[in-house]
Amino acid sequence: MSARRRLGGPWRRHRPLRTRLALAASAAVALVAVGISAGAFLVIRYELYHQLDLNLTQSATLVTQQNRDEGPGIVAGECRFLSAPACAQIVPADPADDPARPYLLPVSAPVREVAADERAPYFTNVELFGRPARMLTTDFGEGRALQVALRADTVEKGVRQAAWLLAGASGAGVLLAAGLGYWVSRTGLAPVARLTATAERIAATRDPRHRIELPAGPPGREDEVTRLGAAFNTMLGELEQSVAAQRRLVADASHELRTPLTALRTNAELLARADRLTEAQRERASGALARQLREVTGMVNDLIELARDEEPHPLLEEVRLAPLVEHCVEAARAHWPGTEFTLYVEDAAARLAFPGVPSRLSRLLTNLLDNAAKFSPAGTAVEVALTTGELTVRDHGAGIAEEDLPYVFDRFYRAESARALPGSGLGLAMARQIARAHGAELAAEGAQGGGALFRLTLPPETDTSAAG
Numbered sequence: 001m002s003a004r005r006r007l008g009g010p011w012r013r014h015r016p017l018r019t020r021l022a023l024a025a026s027a028a029v030a031l032v033a034v035g036i037s038a039g040a041f042l043v044i045r046y047e048l049y050h051q052l053d054l055n056l057t058q059s060a061t062l063v064t065q066q067n068r069d070e071g072p073g074i075v076a077g078e079c080r081f082l083s084a085p086a087c088a089q090i091v092p093a094d095p096a097d098d099p100a101r102p103y104l105l106p107v108s109a110p111v112r113e114v115a116a117d118e119r120a121p122y123f124t125n126v127e128l129f130g131r132p133a134r135m136l137t138t139d140f141g142e143g144r145a146l147q148v149a150l151r152a153d154t155v156e157k158g159v160r161q162a163a164w165l166l167a168g169a170s171g172a173g174v175l176l177a178a179g180l181g182y183w184v185s186r187t188g189l190a191p192v193a194r195l196t197a198t199a200e201r202i203a204a205t206r207d208p209r210h211r212i213e214l215p216a217g218p219p220g221r222e223d224e225v226t227r228l229g230a231a232f233n234t235m236l237g238e239l240e241q242s243v244a245a246q247r248r249l250v251a252d253a254s255h256e257l258r259t260p261l262t263a264l265r266t267n268a269e270l271l272a273r274a275d276r277l278t279e280a281q282r283e284r285a286s287g288a289l290a291r292q293l294r295e296v297t298g299m300v301n302d303l304i305e306l307a308r309d310e311e312p313h314p315l316l317e318e319v320r321l322a323p324l325v326e327h328c329v330e331a332a333r334a335h336w337p338g339t340e341f342t343l344y345v346e347d348a349a350a351r352l353a354f355p356g357v358p359s360r361l362s363r364l365l366t367n368l369l370d371n372a373a374k375f376s377p378a379g380t381a382v383e384v385a386l387t388t389g390e391l392t393v394r395d396h397g398a399g400i401a402e403e404d405l406p407y408v409f410d411r412f413y414r415a416e417s418a419r420a421l422p423g424s425g426l427g428l429a430m431a432r433q434i435a436r437a438h439g440a441e442l443a444a445e446g447a448q449g450g451g452a453l454f455r456l457t458l459p460p461e462t463d464t465s466a467a468g
């Protein structure tokens with residue numbers, strides 16, 4: 001791993017989003033501020049020197065006019081003082097032609113080249129009497145160069161001042177940018193911080209009753225963070241509901257299991273002292289034990305199914321209803337030989353199909369068929385009918401009493417008259433749950449002429465023309 005990755009990792013990971021955003025925003029603004037300042041500085045410096053260079057050019061013209069015929073040497077030497085005119089000297093191309101007196105301005109190889117016409121005129125910054133100066137070296141004709149210099153103190157000072165000013169301004173800009181960036185990310189991310197705090201509180205307390213406070217605003221015009229918060233709240237609501245449902249199920253289940261378990265234990269304890277029982281007592285106790293065990297097993301199995309159904313089913317497929325109903329009725333006939341099952345499928349309903357989970361739908365129907373067989377006297381018929389809109393199961397038993405009707409779909413509810421028969425009271429709860437998960441509705445009513453009638457209203461989008 002490279003050193004850069006190692007440095008980059010913690011930088012990204014350990015800084016809060018707020019700081020990272022603030023840093024990014026202020027870095028961007030700072031970059032712009034520094035860039036503009038640097039640009040301004042270059043322009044100002046160019047302008048100041050340009051002005052000085054124009055003055056130098058003018059001076060050079062003047063000196064040329066006045067000293068056309070002068071030989072090599074100093075022609076004007078007053079530039080020692082700040083506001084004095086330019087100082088000037090003439091330099092020959094050949095150092096052999098130099099005058100005896102030393103030059104005032106520095107003479108280098110390029111100056112000789114200008115004199116020899118081998119180089120274009122040029123400007124340089126030089127030092128004169130320990131002071132900054134600007135010098136123009138230009139052609140003077142006849143193998144000579146003219147050097148003109150002016151004090152550049154004011155220009156240098158101006159440039160320095162500009163540099164300080166701009167540096168100060170961009171420094172302040174950077175600071176301001178950092179402050180603003182921090183403020184913007186703070187206020188901008190405040191809702192995210194609230195969301196995070198709520199999520200952390202829920203994670204710590206495992207209590208999904210918390211909600212995120214959302215700013216009141218016109219609906220439909222919320223920002224992304226508010227929408228995220230709203231979605232989070234919706235999710236929490238669903239989580240709360242499902243947690244509550246699970247808790248209720250567990251509470252109901254443990255309550256309902258207590259009685260049969262106590263009976264089981266009593267019988268088991270009784271059998272443990274089998275030596276003191278008569279043959280008949282022993283037989284009764286072991287028979288009861290076996291029955292109770294079966295009951296508890298059945299109830300636990302139903303409970304597991306009921307709880308499992310809360311999970312989402314990803315395995316939806318196009319279910320053709322008629323064959324499924326036929327199959328279930330066939331199975332019920334085998335299971336309840338004393339009961340006659342009749343099946344009527346309307347022609348138009350023969351091709352009914354809708355998306356669902358076949359095993360769950362079979363379970364729904366089986367529960368209804370089992371109830372019908374269980375709660376009606378032997379030899380009577382159970383009538384199953386499938387039409388385009390609904391599936392009905394009707395029996396000729398005692399039916400459901402008016403006062404029980406509202407409760408038969410409740411978990412563990414069993415009518416007074418049903419308690420002698422085996423069952424857990426979970427069958428109809430499961431059936432209704434499966435129906436609703438498929439967008440259908442299951443209802444119970446008293447059938448005309450006696451008996452119970454269960455009506456499964458199919459979802460309206462059911463397809464009546466399934467192929468195949």
Ligand SMILES: Nc1ncnc2c1ncn2[C@@H]1O[C@H](COP(=O)(O)OP(=O)(O)O)[C@@H](O)[C@H]1O
Pocket residue numbers: 367371372373375395397398399400404408409413414415416418422423424425426427428429452
């Ligand atoms: N076909 C029916 N005829 C009369 N009563 C019924 C019928 N189906 C259900 N019930 C009543 O509804 C109650 C709940 O049914 P269910 O949830 O299947 O429990 P279980 O079958 O285990 O008793 C039954 O105990 C019974 O009182």
Ligand SMILES: [Mg+2]
Pocket residue numbers: 367370371423425426427428
């Ligand atoms: Mg049942």
